[in-house]
Amino acid sequence: MTEVKTLPRHSPLANVKGVANDARPKIVHEEVYQKLRRAIISGQLEPGRTLSVRGLAAEFGVSTMPAREAIRQLVALGALELTETRRVSVAQMNEDKLSEISEARLALEPELAARVLTQLKRQSAAREKLAIKLSKIDATLDRAIERGDSAAYARYNSEFHFKLYEAAKSPVYLGLVESLWLQIGPFMRVVIGRLGTSSLVDQHKEAVSALRADDVTKLTKAIRNDILEGMTNIARTDV
Amino acid sequence: MTEVKTLPRHSPLANVKGVANDARPKIVHEEVYQKLRRAIISGQLEPGRTLSVRGLAAEFGVSTMPAREAIRQLVALGALELTETRRVSVAQMNEDKLSEISEARLALEPELAARVLTQLKRQSAAREKLAIKLSKIDATLDRAIERGDSAAYARYNSEFHFKLYEAAKSPVYLGLVESLWLQIGPFMRVVIGRLGTSSLVDQHKEAVSALRADDVTKLTKAIRNDILEGMTNIARTDV
DNA sequence: TGGGTCAAAACGTGATCACAAATATATTGC
DNA sequence: GCAATATATTTGTGATCACGTTTTGACCCA
Numbered sequence: 001m002t003e004v005k006t007l008p009r010h011s012p013l014a015n016v017k018g019v020a021n022d023a024r025p026k027i028v029h030e031e032v033y034q035k036l037r038r039a040i041i042s043g044q045l046e047p048g049r050t051l052s053v054r055g056l057a058a059e060f061g062v063s064t065m066p067a068r069e070a071i072r073q074l075v076a077l078g079a080l081e082l083t084e085t086r087r088v089s090v091a092q093m094n095e096d097k098l099s100e101i102s103e104a105r106l107a108l109e110p111e112l113a114a115r116v117l118t119q120l121k122r123q124s125a126a127r128e129k130l131a132i133k134l135s136k137i138d139a140t141l142d143r144a145i146e147r148g149d150s151a152a153y154a155r156y157n158s159e160f161h162f163k164l165y166e167a168a169k170s171p172v173y174l175g176l177v178e179s180l181w182l183q184i185g186p187f188m189r190v191v192i193g194r195l196g197t198s199s200l201v202d203q204h205k206e207a208v209s210a211l212r213a214d215d216v217t218k219l220t221k222a223i224r225n226d227i228l229e230g231m232t233n234i235a236r237t238d239v
Numbered sequence: 240m241t242e243v244k245t246l247p248r249h250s251p252l253a254n255v256k257g258v259a260n261d262a263r264p265k266i267v268h269e270e271v272y273q274k275l276r277r278a279i280i281s282g283q284l285e286p287g288r289t290l291s292v293r294g295l296a297a298e299f300g301v302s303t304m305p306a307r308e309a310i311r312q313l314v315a316l317g318a319l320e321l322t323e324t325r326r327v328s329v330a331q332m333n334e335d336k337l338s339e340i341s342e343a344r345l346a347l348e349p350e351l352a353a354r355v356l357t358q359l360k361r362q363s364a365a366r367e368k369l370a371i372k373l374s375k376i377d378a379t380l381d382r383a384i385e386r387g388d389s390a391a392y393a394r395y396n397s398e399f400h401f402k403l404y405e406a407a408k409s410p411v412y413l414g415l416v417e418s419l420w421l422q423i424g425p426f427m428r429v430v431i432g433r434l435g436t437s438s439l440v441d442q443h444k445e446a447v448s449a450l451r452a453d454d455v456t457k458l459t460k461a462i463r464n465d466i467l468e469g470m471t472n473i474a475r476t477d478v
Numbered sequence: 479t480g481g482g483t484c485a486a487a488a489c490g491t492g493a494t495c496a497c498a499a500a501t502a503t504a505t506t507g508c
Numbered sequence: 509g510c511a512a513t514a515t516a517t518t519t520g521t522g523a524t525c526a527c528g529t530t531t532t533g534a535c536c537c538a
Contacts, residue, residue, distance in 0.1 A: 027325070028522070052489060065522050068490090072308050073315035078414055085530060086266070086490055100411035107346045172339035172422065175317055176415050183411065267492070291519060304492050307520090324500060325520055 029066035032056070036070055040079050040090065041162075041181045043154030043189025050089045051080065079182035093187040101184050102231045108177055109161075109227060110220035113207070115168035117216050124214070130167055131212045134160060138204045150192040158185065160204055164211075191234050203229065268305035271295070275309055279318050279329065280401075280420045282393035282428025289328045290319065318421035332426040340423050341470050347416055348400075348466060349459035352446070354407035356455050363453070369406055370451045373399060377443045389431040397424065399443055403450075430473050442468065 036056070039045055057067040071088055074080045081091045120127045137160045144152035158181060165174055203226035210218035275295070278284055296306040310327055313319045320330045359366045376399045383391035397420060404413055442465035449457035 027520090053491095054489075063523050065524090068308070069311050069521095072311045076312035076315040078411070087530080088490090096409075097411060100409050103350070104347065104411060104415060107350065108343065111342070111346065170335075170339050172317070172336060172343060172419075176343060176418065179415065179418070180411075266490090292521095293519075302493050304494095308491095326500080327520090 028062050029069040032060050032062060032066045033070035033073055035060065036074060037079070037178075037182065040074070041178070041185045042158045043185045043192070044151065045090045045186050046190060047090050047092045047186040049186075050087060052088065074182065077179045077182050079179075079185075090186050091183055093184070097183070098187070098234065101180050102227065105177070105180055105184075105227050106224060108173060108180070109165075110223045112165050112168050112170060112173045112177055113219050113223045114216050115170050115173065116164060116211070117214055117219060119167060119169050127211055127214065130164070131208050134163060134204070134208050134211070137163060138202070138208065141204065142202070150189065153192055154185070154189045157188075164207070188230070267301050268308040271299050271301060271305045272309035272312055274299065275313060276318070276417075276421065279313070280417070280424040281397045282424045282431070283390065284329045284425050285429060286329050286331045286425045288425075289326060291327065313421065316418045316421050318418075318424075329425050330422055332423075336422070337426070337473065340419050341466065344416070344419055344423075344466050345463060347412060347419070348404070349462045351404050351407050351409060351412045351416055352462045353455050353459050354409050354412065355403060355450070356453055356458060358406060358408050366450055366453065369403070370447050373402060373443070373447050373450070376402060377441070377447065380443065381441070389428065392431055393424070393428045396427075403446070427469070 051071065053064050053067050053071065056071065057064045060067065071080060075082060075088065079091060080088050082088060116130075117127075120130070137156055141153065141156040141160060144150075144156055161181075162178075165177060168174070203222045206222035207219055207226070210216075210222055290310065292303050292306050292310065295310065296303045299306065310319060314321060314327070318330060319327050321327060355369075356366075359369070376395055380392065380395040380399060383389075383395055400420075401417075404416060407413070442461045445461035446458055446465070449455075449461055
């Protein structure tokens with residue numbers, strides 16, 4: 001019997017190159033989760049917007065199960081919240097919550113940025129590569145600002161930060177910060193939309209320059225100022 | 240027609256006292272989640288222990304759906320992790336992760352404790368009530384230490400901290416800290432079990448005294464020292 | 479025109495089934 | 509005895525249904 005046995009998908013051999021298995025398992029509920037997560041962090045969903053299991057499922061062209069699981073995860077992370085009648089909506093913002101999130105961001109994000117330099121110690125090539133990548137994102141960001149495209153602004157702003165943060169290889173910190181962005185993302189979009197993007201001074205260039213120079217103090221200050229600027233801009237609009 | 244219409248469960252009227260509706264909706268998957276969450280935070284599940292949807296469902300006497308949803312949430316919070324073959328297990332600890340968690344705890348928990356005093360400003364009665372409650376938990380904790388009961392130690396230690404933290408009325412901070420405890424809980428239990436509880440100096444009494452005295456500096460220091468002590472004890476055992 | 483009523487639609491939740499993949503157990507061959 | 513193979517069991521995942529509740533929207537009457 002020369003039956004070809006199915007190769008266990010996760011056997012150590014499954015990743016040998018040439019074996020043509022580039023296709024990852026492709027778990028549906030994970031893809032739904034990732035898409036929704038990105039949409040929320042980058043401010044594509046307005047606060048208070050209600051979601052439903054069936055609605056999401058239809059939108060993504062999947063059945064209800066994966067949509068349920070994705071929603072559950074985002075509820076656990078504080079991105080979505082349940083009304084008193086168990087309906088799901090994008091989390092709303094209020095003054096207390098905003099001040100908590102801002103303070104927590106200040107407590108975590110500069111440190112997370114600092115960890116990037118620790119991680120890339122004596123790897124100036126890797127730092128340079130990351131700096132270039134970040135500059136490109138920041139340039140796209142600038143163009144979004146010029147044309148007053150607040151949706152694109154929110155998107156590339158989050159992309160800039162997380163591209164940097166991911167380089168820290170600090171999954172715990174990253175998870176905490178992601179949770180904060182999931183909670184503030186929808187609100188940021190609204191604020192930027194109301195305020196316009198013109199008054200935003202760009203701390204990102206400072207951060208990139210600090211990254212190139214391997215200057216921890218400068219980098220943490222840039223991130224700190226970036227957060228503070230966002231806060232004062234928000235404070236200028238009424239919460 | 241004197242038909243008795245069913246009272247909408249969440250109508251504003253539904254909570255009027257005397258209307259006999261003390262029975263909350265009782266969502267099964269939420270109860271499973273809470274039980275499992277508590278078990279993990281208080282160190283009742285060892286790292287690496289595998290769970291299964293059907294196994295959990297059987298253990299709690301429910302169907303698979305609520306178990307699935309509870310697991311999803313705890314995966315999102317980093318308490319459970321997926322193996323490469325998508326099986327679920329209690330998250331393992333490693334040195335890097337431990338140092339991240341410890342640092343994040345130092346960044347968040349003292350501040351969260353400080354917020355308790357902000358919240359209870361000029362409410363010495365409320366502070367005293369909380370102090371009494373915490374003292375009771377701490378006394379139970381001492382008895383657990385005396386008889387070397389590391390399971391009870393882990394449980395009442397988490398109870399002490401969260402009873403304090405909940406009084407801060409800072410849901411965002413609380414969520415972040417909960418996520419950290421969910422990740423470190425199983426490992427703490429192991430460490431305490433290996434080490435015994437005898438060498439643990441009790442910073443809790445300092446914290447309670449600071450709470451009574453409305454002394455922010457002393458309170459944050461007590462929490463900080465409590466975390467640091469735990470870390471050095473862990474460092475003394477090999478990770 | 480505006481508020482109250484009621485039927486219809488949409489919703490969250492729990493239950494159960496099917497299927498392929500992964501793990502555990504039994505069996506075989508040497 | 510012991511590794512290799514084959515069988516059986518367990519597992520995560522997606523799909524679908526049923527039930528009671530909530531929300532919506534049309535309608536009516538004042």
